[in-house]
Amino acid sequence: xxxxxxxxxxxxxxxxxxxxxxxxxxxxxxxxxxxxxxxxxxxxxxxxxxxxxxxxxxxxxxxxxxxxxxxxxxxxxxxxxxxxxxxxxxxxxxxxxxxxxxxxxxxxxxxxxxxxxxxxxxxxxxxxxxxxxxxxxxxxxxxxxxxxxxxxxxxxxxxxxxxxxxxxxxxxxxxxxxxxxxxxxxxxxxxxxxxxxxxxxxxxxxxxxxxxxxxxxxxxxxxxxxxxxxxxxxxxxxxxxxxxxxxxxxxxxxxxxxxxxxxxxxxxxxxxxxxxxxxxxxxxxxxxxxxxxxxxxxxxxxxxxxxxxxxxxxxxxxxxxxxxxxxxxxxxxxxxxxxxxxxxxxxxxxxxxxxxxxxxxxxxxxxxxxxxxxxxxxxxxxxxxxxxxxxxxxxxxxxxxxxxxxxxxxxxxxxxxxxxxxxxxxxxxxxxxxxxxxxxxxxxxxxxxxxxxxxxxxxxxxxxxxxxxxxxxxxxxxxxxxxxxxxx
Numbered sequence: 001x002x003x004x005x006x007x008x009x010x011x012x013x014x015x016x017x018x019x020x021x022x023x024x025x026x027x028x029x030x031x032x033x034x035x036x037x038x039x040x041x042x043x044x045x046x047x048x049x050x051x052x053x054x055x056x057x058x059x060x061x062x063x064x065x066x067x068x069x070x071x072x073x074x075x076x077x078x079x080x081x082x083x084x085x086x087x088x089x090x091x092x093x094x095x096x097x098x099x100x101x102x103x104x105x106x107x108x109x110x111x112x113x114x115x116x117x118x119x120x121x122x123x124x125x126x127x128x129x130x131x132x133x134x135x136x137x138x139x140x141x142x143x144x145x146x147x148x149x150x151x152x153x154x155x156x157x158x159x160x161x162x163x164x165x166x167x168x169x170x171x172x173x174x175x176x177x178x179x180x181x182x183x184x185x186x187x188x189x190x191x192x193x194x195x196x197x198x199x200x201x202x203x204x205x206x207x208x209x210x211x212x213x214x215x216x217x218x219x220x221x222x223x224x225x226x227x228x229x230x231x232x233x234x235x236x237x238x239x240x241x242x243x244x245x246x247x248x249x250x251x252x253x254x255x256x257x258x259x260x261x262x263x264x265x266x267x268x269x270x271x272x273x274x275x276x277x278x279x280x281x282x283x284x285x286x287x288x289x290x291x292x293x294x295x296x297x298x299x300x301x302x303x304x305x306x307x308x309x310x311x312x313x314x315x316x317x318x319x320x321x322x323x324x325x326x327x328x329x330x331x332x333x334x335x336x337x338x339x340x341x342x343x344x345x346x347x348x349x350x351x352x353x354x355x356x357x358x359x360x361x362x363x364x365x366x367x368x369x370x371x372x373x374x375x376x377x378x379x380x381x382x383x384x385x386x387x388x389x390x391x392x393x394x395x396x397x398x399x400x401x402x403x404x405x406x407x408x409x410x411x412x413x414x415x416x417x418x419x420x421x422x423x424x425x426x427x428x429x430x431x432x433x434x435x436x437x438x439x440x441x442x443x444x445x446x447x448x449x450x451x452x453x454x455x456x457x458x459x460x461x462x463x464x465x466x467x468x469x470x471x472x473x474x475x476x477x478x479x480x481x482x483x484x485x486x487x488x
Contacts, residue, residue, distance in 0.1 A: 001116045009109065010442035010480040019062055019477045020054055020106045020117055021081065023125060023138070026097035036083070038062065038478065039110060047114035059084045062105075064121055064140060067472040067485070068308050068320055068449050070349065077311065078126070079140040086134040093136055098125040100261075103140065104315075107477050120477050122315030142311035146261040147253060147298065150291035154192055160184050167192035170235030171252070171297075172243035172285035173413055176202075176381065177363040178230055182217060189229060190217030196234035196241040203227035205381050206371040230364045235285070243413075245284055245301045246277035246319060249309060252301075253317060257294045269316035276319040279327070280305050282421075284411040287363045304410035305421055306428075310449055313475055320450035322487065324428055326469040331447060333438065333484070334456035334465075342439035343457045346485060349433040353396035355425045358385035358409045359418040385409065388418040395430045435471060435487050436460070442480035447473060453486050462488075 009015050021036040037054035045051055060082030067077060083090055103125050108117030126141040152169060156162050162181055169192045170177060179189040179198075190198075194215035201210045203224045211219045220229070234241060239251055250273060253263040284304055286297060298309045307321035367382040391403045408425075412418050436455060440447075447453070447470050456465045472485025 001112075006118060007443060010445070016109055016111075017107065017478055017480065018110055019058060019120075020108070020114075021058060021103065023098070023103040024101040025093075025125075026101070036081075041110060043114045049114075057083045057085075057090065060135075061137070062477045063474055064123070064313060064477075065472070065474040066142070066310065066313060066449055068310060068322060070322060070471065070487070077142045077144075079121075081138040081140065082131070083136040083138065084134070085130070085136045090136045094128060094130060096128070098128040098138065100145065101125050103138070105477055107480070119314050120475060121313055123311070143263075143267065143315050144295050144309070144311050144317070146263070147257060147294035149257045149261060149294055151252060151256045151288050151294050151297055152192060153291060156180060156182055166290060168287065168289040169193070169256075170195060170233045170285070170287050171248050171301075172411070173232070173234050173283060174285040174287040175232050175360055175362055175413075176200075176230045176366075177233060177287045178228070178289070179218075179233075181229075186213075187220035187223060188213050188217050189220065189231075190214070191233070191235070192216065194237055196237040198231050198233050201229070201231040203229055204371045205230075205366055205369040205373050205378065228364065228366060230366075235287075243283045243285065244277060245280055245282070245304065245307070245411075246273045248284065248286070248301055249273070249298050249317075249319065252294055252298055263317060267315065267317060269312060269318040272316075272318040276307070276321075280307075280321075282417040283413045285361075285413055286411050287361075289363075301411050304412050306425055312448060313473075318448070318450075320448075322428075322450065322469055322471060323424070324469055324487070325467050326450060326452035328452050330452035330454045330467060331444070332454050332456070332465075333440065333444065333486070337441050337444060339439040339441075339481075343436055343455070343459065343462075344438070345434050345460065346437040347435040349429065349435070349487075351395065351399050351401070351432055352405065352426065352429040353393075353399060353401040354389060354391040354403045354405045355422040355429075356387055356389040356405045356407045357412070357418040357422045357425075358387050358407045359412040359415065360386045361409070361411075386415065386418075388415055388422055390419065390422040390426050392426060392430050433487055434460075435485050436462075436468070437472070437483060437485045440482045440484045442482070444482050444484055445475065445480065447482070447484060449473060453484075455486055455488055 019038045023034045035054040037056050038058045040056045041054040043052045061080035064079035105121040106117035107120045123142045126139040129137050154167050182188045204227045209221045213219045302309045365384045369378045451470045453468045454465045455468050466488045468486035468488040471487045474483040
């Protein structure tokens with residue numbers, strides 16, 4: 001079935017629609033797949049899976065909401081499937097283990113072969129519950145939940161006093177970190193795994209000579225005694241040293257965390273990541289010295305340029321930066337693409353007159369250093385962040401706003417990049433912005449978060465069309481319709 005045929009079927013009001021669901025679940029210690037549908041369906045002998053009955057118990061929910069945050073924090077995407085349990089036949093399902101198991105949904109026609117159904121969701125079950133005596137409810141989350149686990153729990157081991165310490169991991173270039181003492185007998189310090197280079201090793205801020213050790217390690221030539229040992233490091237190079245956001249996101253998602261939950265390239269939107277990398281070449285650095293969460297680390301990197309790591313509805317990790325105008329060819333959304341009178345203002349964003357970006361973090365703050373280093377160097381080692389602030393005085397006066405905004409901490413390394421990012425954010429937020437929502441026709445299912453659109457309506461000053469960017473999508477699996485949130 002071609003895309004054109006599928007879209008024509010979606011737009012046909014007489015079409016019979018149904019949803020097929022395949023959910024993994026642990027039953028009495030065994031991993032099994034449950035086959036669920038919104039109406040009866042049995043696959044044929046040549047289908048995959050063959051001769052399989054999908055149990056017609058899905059009766060509600062059957063939608064998933066995707067959204068991006070406009071504050072740099074991770075936005076929650078989720079949904080719900082309501083299962084008919086009026087006769088109590090599903091009571092035992094509440095005792096099974098559904099959490100963090102994969103679940104997928106396909107949409108199609110009861111008359112179609114299984115292969116013609118289209119995937120509309122690939123995520124995980126967050127939990128199972130019951131909202132009433134007659135229902136069992138599956139709470140859905142996107143696959144980013146699989147990365148809700150520490151990047152690493154690898155400890156040094158051995159018999160030294162640091163045996164229970166988690167080995168630190170540098171990603172990109174990290175300034176003035178505290179490496180772990182890995183061998184007191186040989187004065188060896190270092191990190192988990194190989195790194196690109198270690199430089200500027202210091203004791204109490206004063207440069208000292210060192211010898212190379214094992215991969216990711218170095219040895220002090222002189223006993224530092226009670227001095228604080230720090231260094232700067234170009235970090236993890238297991239897949240080649242690339243101190244940029246997209247390569248580091250890919251590395252953290254696929255090479256760290258629990259092996260069973262790690263992403264593979266099949267879980268990534270590689271085209272999106274390549275495009276993002278081409279557009280965002282800024283060097284970054286993130287030092288992980290504890291049980292930092294994978295998803296949190298990824299979001300910290302992405303948020304450095306006002307972006308967010310999200311999962312598409314079909315389970316691909318993407319990096320999306322909210323920008324106006326958004327890159328790409330915009331999709332026109334006018335009266336023909338939405339239900340009549342469905343466009344409405346959903347949220348007004350506050351105007352800002354100044355943006356303050358923190359960059360080049362000093363990971364070991366050292367105040368009042370007494371070693372023989374220049375005073376300006378001592379001042380730098382006593383400061384955790386360098387900052388760059390951009391102010392629009394006209395907006396500040398007009399809206400009576402402060403020119404001392406809340407500091408936005410990033411993984412950026414260079415002042416020029418911090419200044420450019422501050423200016424980009426100020427340009428986006430120094431004018432009034434509105435999020436409009438609308439109930440879209442099936443053809444708007446092609447939209448992804450971050451996609452450019454042009455909104456047209458006779459209300460709200462949109463008669464001539466206004467450029468926008470998609471920040472929310474709620475896909476309704478049964479009807480094929482989609483609720484769209486667009487920032488204008």
